[in-house]
Amino acid sequence: MDAQGARELTVITYSVGTEVLGECTFASGFARPATKFRSIMRSKSGEIERSDFDTFDPKYYPFLAKPITPNAQPGACVSKKTLDLPTLVRGGQFETWIWSDGGSVGAIFRPEENEKLTVPAGSFDALRVRIDLDLSKVFPHVPELFLKLVKPHFTIWITRREPYYVLKMSGFGNPNSKLHKNTVIELASISELTANDSKIPAELAQADAADEPPSLHPINSGSFTQGDRTGHVTFAGASTPAGEMLVARVAFSNGLATESRTLINHGASPATVYLDDRSFALSGAVVRKHLIFFRKAAFPNDPKKDLPADLYGADMTLGALLPRLLPEGSDEASFHVMDFSGEVSELTIRRDGMMTIALGGDETSAIYAKLKPIVDIPLLLRPLAYFFVPTFDAYFDADSSHRLLKFEGPLGPPGVPNATMLADQRLSGAGVPIH
Numbered sequence: 001m002d003a004q005g006a007r008e009l010t011v012i013t014y015s016v017g018t019e020v021l022g023e024c025t026f027a028s029g030f031a032r033p034a035t036k037f038r039s040i041m042r043s044k045s046g047e048i049e050r051s052d053f054d055t056f057d058p059k060y061y062p063f064l065a066k067p068i069t070p071n072a073q074p075g076a077c078v079s080k081k082t083l084d085l086p087t088l089v090r091g092g093q094f095e096t097w098i099w100s101d102g103g104s105v106g107a108i109f110r111p112e113e114n115e116k117l118t119v120p121a122g123s124f125d126a127l128r129v130r131i132d133l134d135l136s137k138v139f140p141h142v143p144e145l146f147l148k149l150v151k152p153h154f155t156i157w158i159t160r161r162e163p164y165y166v167l168k169m170s171g172f173g174n175p176n177s178k179l180h181k182n183t184v185i186e187l188a189s190i191s192e193l194t195a196n197d198s199k200i201p202a203e204l205a206q207a208d209a210a211d212e213p214p215s216l217h218p219i220n221s222g223s224f225t226q227g228d229r230t231g232h233v234t235f236a237g238a239s240t241p242a243g244e245m246l247v248a249r250v251a252f253s254n255g256l257a258t259e260s261r262t263l264i265n266h267g268a269s270p271a272t273v274y275l276d277d278r279s280f281a282l283s284g285a286v287v288r289k290h291l292i293f294f295r296k297a298a299f300p301n302d303p304k305k306d307l308p309a310d311l312y313g314a315d316m317t318l319g320a321l322l323p324r325l326l327p328e329g330s331d332e333a334s335f336h337v338m339d340f341s342g343e344v345s346e347l348t349i350r351r352d353g354m355m356t357i358a359l360g361g362d363e364t365s366a367i368y369a370k371l372k373p374i375v376d377i378p379l380l381l382r383p384l385a386y387f388f389v390p391t392f393d394a395y396f397d398a399d400s401s402h403r404l405l406k407f408e409g410p411l412g413p414p415g416v417p418n419a420t421m422l423a424d425q426r427l428s429g430a431g432v433p434i435h
Contacts, residue, residue, distance in 0.1 A: 006030050008079060017044025018300035021203050024077035033070075034077035038207040041298065048291075049298035052076070052340075053208035055287040060279050062229060062256060063412030064103055066137045072097040072104055083109070085164040088129055095134075101340075101412075106134030117157050119167050119186040126157040126167055165190060183301075208289055213261065214238040216247060219320050220403055222423035224250055226411065233421055235320040243273055248316035255282030260315045270294050270311035270336075277315060277340070290340050299342055306344065314339040316411075319421065322394060323402035325349055326369060334374065346374040349394070357395050357406055360425025366395040366405050 005027035012020040018041060025036040039052045054076065058068040073082050075098045084094045093110045110130045117126035132153045154171025158164050169185045216236035224231040231252040238245045243265035251257045257280040263273040272294045279288035292298055299305045312321055314337035327333035332350040348371070355368040371392040392409030396402040407421040 005035070008077070008081060010079075014300035016300050016303060018042065018049070018297070022076075023201070023204050024079070026077075030081045033073045034082070037074065037076045038204040039076070040203055040207050041300075042203075043297040043300075045297075047297070048206070048293075049295070050292040051207040051289070052291075053286070053289040057287070059254075060256065060281070060287045061101060062252060062258065063101070063226075063416055064099075066103060068099050068104060069097060072099045074098070075100040075105075080158075080164050080166060085158055088158070089127060089160055089164070102138060104137040106136070108132045108134065112155075114160065115157065117167055119188075121165075121167070121187040121189050124165075124167055125160045127160050129156050129158060131156065208286055210286055213245060213247060214240055216245075219246075220423060222421050224252075224419065224421050226419035227417040229253075233316070233319070235317075237320065243268075246317045246320045248319055250316065256280070258316070260313070260317045262313045262315070262317045264312075264321075269309040270307045271309060272312050272338075275313035275315060275317075275338075275340070292340055292342075294338065302342075305342070307338075308336045308344070310335040311344065312337050314343075314345070319404050319407065322349070322404055322407075323396055326367065326396055326402050327351060347371050348374060354398070355395065359405060359423065362425065364405065365398055367398055367402065369394045369396065371409070 005025055006029050007026070008024045008030075010020075010022040010024075012022070014020075020039060020041045022039040023037070024034045026032060027035040033056065035056050037052065037054045037056070041049045041051070043049050054074065056074045056077075058064065061068075073096060078098055083096065087094050088109055088111045091111055093108065095106060095108045098105050098107055108131065110132070112128040112130050115126050115128055117124055130153055135152070152171075154169065156166055156170075157168040158166055165187060167187050170183075216238045218234065219237050220235040222233055224233045229252060231250050233248065233250045236247045236249075238247075240263070243263050245261060245263050247259065247261050249257060249259045259278045259280070261276040261278075264271055265273050274291060274293045277288075277290045278286055281287045294307060294311060296303060296305055296307065312318060312335065318337070325333065325335055326349060331352075332348055334346055334348045336344055336346050338344045350370050350372075352368050352370055355366055356363050357366050358364070371394060373390065390410045392407065394404060394408075395406040397405055403423065404421070405423045408418055410416050411419040
């Protein structure tokens, strides 16, 4: 405990030498949900591969499908201190709600069997625990019966005596991965950090540090609406020694602003160097900041991760890139995108003729295109693909610039209302208000 409340510091070291330093702050103590999170990942060579900073207040998460309840624990800060593990050891069960950018997920913890378990950290008297996930708030429009039939689960093993170490986890993984469809994680060693002597606080100061982008030139601008949320979006760019920086900023009517930055190196593979996403409070203070480099070193648990050459950030900066990705000489093209979870998806963009749209009170002829993810859907899930495979409609200027004039589709987890970006009739050449 300190003046800021309770803090939990962690260090994770991977076999390849990558180190992840993390800090969760609980301003009201461990009995209440975490209030802030900072994390930084360094490769063996010392380069920063990713960093994360979050202020856990739902008003800073504009794309959630459902409101967050006050007792929901942020997913980044779930640990043994925040879970009722003594109840499991006594034979009881409990439920908790965990939230992130994807929404709220319910987790039901049920004790199963006592076992003698050996992991690299040693041999222990362990309790096997099954954790069932409730996805009803992530997929609010999917029939309840279906969610009960396909309820995912995973398994953990914990020591039966305090301090209740988590010894093993099984069931995490990515069904689209060639290597990690069902990952097992085991405890390698146990040690305690001395907070006063730790290098974590100084290192983590970089996770929420502010900096200034280079001088930017405007690319596009327009109105933004999603449900009852409104704002104005600005796209801008700059040439830097490391490549082309693209910036997308959305200023919401309630004072919140989000800003995405991506650095593109057209001669590299993948083309994207990094993706940087930030949120600003009404005061201008940074309340969220996430950075990930598009290179294999950012994925120490998947060193053979496939990062295609045509890989871009799955975020608002696509609004500046889409005019370049519009197929020429054919009706359809494809490219790949990646979000901060590391999930790589392929999208198709297909020309579908010309349409007339209203822009600034005038009728404008535009190239119409549809964007759709290429998803390998199991036979059982195909009848419900409508609920979780999004499609997007894009309209481009017919001139050589192909400026994005209109964009419609779901930005955020399943269940969020469609967002609409409508370009300003005339792009101002004035200075771009980017942080």
